[in-house]
Amino acid sequence: MIKVGIVGGTGYTGVELLRLLSAHPQVQLTAITSRKEDGMPVADMFPSLRGHVSLAFSAPEKAKLTECDVVFFATPHGVAMAQARELLAAGVKVIDLAADFRLKDTAEFEKWYAMPHSCPDILEEAVYGLPEVNREAIRKARIIGLPGCYPTSMQLGYAPLLAQAKPLVNESMLIADCKSGVSGAGRKAEVHTLLAEAADNFKAYGVKGHRHLPETVQGLQAIAKRKVGLTFVPHLVPMIRGIHSTLYATILPEARDTDFQALYEKHFEGEKFVDVMPSGSHPETRSVRASNKLRIAVHRPGGGDLLVILVVEDNLVKGAAGQGVQCMNIMFGLDETAGLTQVPVLP
Numbered sequence: 001m002i003k004v005g006i007v008g009g010t011g012y013t014g015v016e017l018l019r020l021l022s023a024h025p026q027v028q029l030t031a032i033t034s035r036k037e038d039g040m041p042v043a044d045m046f047p048s049l050r051g052h053v054s055l056a057f058s059a060p061e062k063a064k065l066t067e068c069d070v071v072f073f074a075t076p077h078g079v080a081m082a083q084a085r086e087l088l089a090a091g092v093k094v095i096d097l098a099a100d101f102r103l104k105d106t107a108e109f110e111k112w113y114a115m116p117h118s119c120p121d122i123l124e125e126a127v128y129g130l131p132e133v134n135r136e137a138i139r140k141a142r143i144i145g146l147p148g149c150y151p152t153s154m155q156l157g158y159a160p161l162l163a164q165a166k167p168l169v170n171e172s173m174l175i176a177d178c179k180s181g182v183s184g185a186g187r188k189a190e191v192h193t194l195l196a197e198a199a200d201n202f203k204a205y206g207v208k209g210h211r212h213l214p215e216t217v218q219g220l221q222a223i224a225k226r227k228v229g230l231t232f233v234p235h236l237v238p239m240i241r242g243i244h245s246t247l248y249a250t251i252l253p254e255a256r257d258t259d260f261q262a263l264y265e266k267h268f269e270g271e272k273f274v275d276v277m278p279s280g281s282h283p284e285t286r287s288v289r290a291s292n293k294l295r296i297a298v299h300r301p302g303g304g305d306l307l308v309i310l311v312v313e314d315n316l317v318k319g320a321a322g323q324g325v326q327c328m329n330i331m332f333g334l335d336e337t338a339g340l341t342q343v344p345v346l347p
């Protein structure tokens with residue numbers, strides 16, 4: 001059994017890790033931390049986990065994290081980088097759900113996250129945890145920086161176009177119009193996620209610049225091996241879980257005859273967590289709710305030169321905890337789908 005620790009077990013992604021890992025056939029949950037809920041049985045705080053998780057939360061300093069095989073950090077930015085060195089030295093693998101190990105350029109990290117990076121050497125070693133792009137590197141990794149929720153949808157949505165030797169679309173003018181449910185903002189109390197602020201309301205935010213922009217551009221350029229220009233506009237929508245990203249790209253004249261549906265189907269052939277839907281589909285966020293699936297539909301309205309790619313994912317699963325478990329499975333040589341075969345929840 002793989003001994004797993006979770007730092008930050010009371011947040012939305014932490015409890016999602018608990019839900020997934022408590023049903024994982026090869027995992028023994030070993031340590032779950034919370035600073036505020038030290039001593040509180042997990043099942044008392046989250047009755048949905050009664051009968052599934054028997055541990056109590058413990059303060060991070062009391063948790064036996066170095067006895068684990070792998071530790072997930074479901075914590076705010078900056079927490080994992082303070083503890084990664086000690087854990088790695090003890091032979092523990094680390095999977096960070098926050099941004100400490102995503103941006104390879106420390107100056108970019110410092111600009112977007114307003115804190116110095118305390119371990120650039122570990123950052124250099126860290127692997128970006130997007131299995132459909134980086135599977136072989138993840139297999140050998142000791143430390144993973146998991147993608148943000150929006151970047152997962154944008155990178156997988158654009159990957160088949162950008163992975164081609166010759167550009168098929170105008171790669172300097174990609175446009176991503178993305179919407180997220182409020183659980184994307186985490187469980188901590190904040191005015192903009194109050195019921196009276198977020199319900200029956202719909203707004204864009206971060207248009208001037210959002211920290212997922214440099215992360216996504218870094219990822220898209222790694223796929224394309226060319227420069228890429230992206231406009232990313234996130235929106236908050238009145239739902240709890242889910243991201244819907246509508247991605248636009250202008251087809252180049254020399255690529256007009258491309259069968260884009262076939263290109264996407266071929267690119268993701270064999271991928272267990274990416275579903276390229278039949279041509280003309282309109283994927284819904286509820287079709288992936290509580291599952292690690294990401295669904296994509298490729299459109300070319302009126303047969304014109306604009307490609308519209310629709311992508312849906314559950315921000316807490318494929319956008320965070322589920323992708324973390326997928327990476328863990330790869331790192332430990334397990335079946336990649338272990339613990340991740342949930343059928344989406346309807347309605």
Ligand SMILES: NC(=O)C1=CN([C@@H]2O[C@H](COP(=O)(O)OP(=O)(O)OC[C@H]3O[C@@H](n4cnc5c(N)ncnc54)[C@H](OP(=O)(O)O)[C@@H]3O)[C@@H](O)[C@H]2O)C=CC1
Pocket residue numbers: 007008009010011012013014033034035036037060073074075076077079097098099147148149183184185186187188315316319320
């Ligand atoms: N929500 C989402 O959709 C996604 C979130 N992420 C990222 O995952 C991380 C967790 O997000 P989310 O679950 O939403 O966040 P929450 O705010 O819901 O939870 C944060 C958790 O971290 C703990 N925590 C806070 N500060 C510290 C600290 N200094 N040291 C140790 N533990 C701490 C909190 O418990 P306590 O205060 O009791 O210790 C809590 O359990 C964030 O970095 C987020 O950006 C990534 C992708 C998607």
Ligand SMILES: CC(=O)N[C@@H](CCC(=O)OP(=O)(O)O)C(=O)O
Pocket residue numbers: 097098099147148149150180181182183184185212234236
């Ligand atoms: C709706 C909402 O507020 N979403 C968050 C993104 C959540 C996420 O994935 O972010 P990290 O990069 O922090 O891990 C935001 O826009 O800040």
